[in-house]
Amino acid sequence: MTGRSPTLAELSVGDEVVRRQITVDRARLVRYAGASGDFNPIHWNERVAVAVGLPGVIAHGMWTMGAVSSVVADWAGDPGAVLDFQVRFTRPVPVPDPGSATVDVVATVGVVDVAAGTVRLDLTATCDGVRVLGKAQAVVRL
């Protein structure tokens, strides 16, 4: 968001380009529920979450994906440059009350496609050392 945007020429496969921590608390989940229209009670109601076998309230997978996409967009310098973004939801992110959960996001360069003018970032997102996203890949136009 600040400074110049990265260029294809300066990137190599394997480069780590972003490392960031994002945090989420219950208030954040309520905000996301309202903004997204996803009111599944497992994301705000402890009783319901436990009743369906979860450890407690968990973050929306789509919140995590959205927060990770923002990390990519900030790196690119233009949110509209994120052409393709896919993830698998491998493990839930439990969100305590009181307190918050922290997700560690790391992006590395997976593919540099000079002809297409794009780079593929491979992302990891972990919470307490557990991977919460799998096959998280973003194709960014630079």
Added chain:
Amino acid sequence: MRVNAEYAGREYPPNAAYEVGREKIREFAQAVGAAHRAHTDPEVARALGYPDVIAPPTFAVVVAQRAEAQLLEDPGAGIDFSRVVHADERFTHHRPIHAGDRLVTVLHIDSITERAGLAMVTTRAEIAADDGARVATVVSTLAVRGEGS
């Protein structure tokens, strides 16, 4: 209740248009921590070549889920939402969604497969502007647990 595999291959008619507003984009961007000013300041968005503020990449889920409701709320599909887990999601943007867009979505049921007591339901929402231009493709897979699992 059992997921009805005969729904695989279905294509729904275009749904009612979703009108994208600046304040909805702002609200969604704040919720996911998207701080880029192209989401909130039309001048910043125009400087990047867009007609108005643009939505964060995953905002398309808000548009897609209105179309997906046609399947999830259809009793004949046999999807018990309390047994659903989100398995994967993919967004392909043909161009960014921006404020002022009127978006029409066609929902496709790409596949329904069963394995180990789970029904995997893959949907594809093809989102287009009201002039017919393609805007985004949203592919989503839900895992539906069977009874007693």
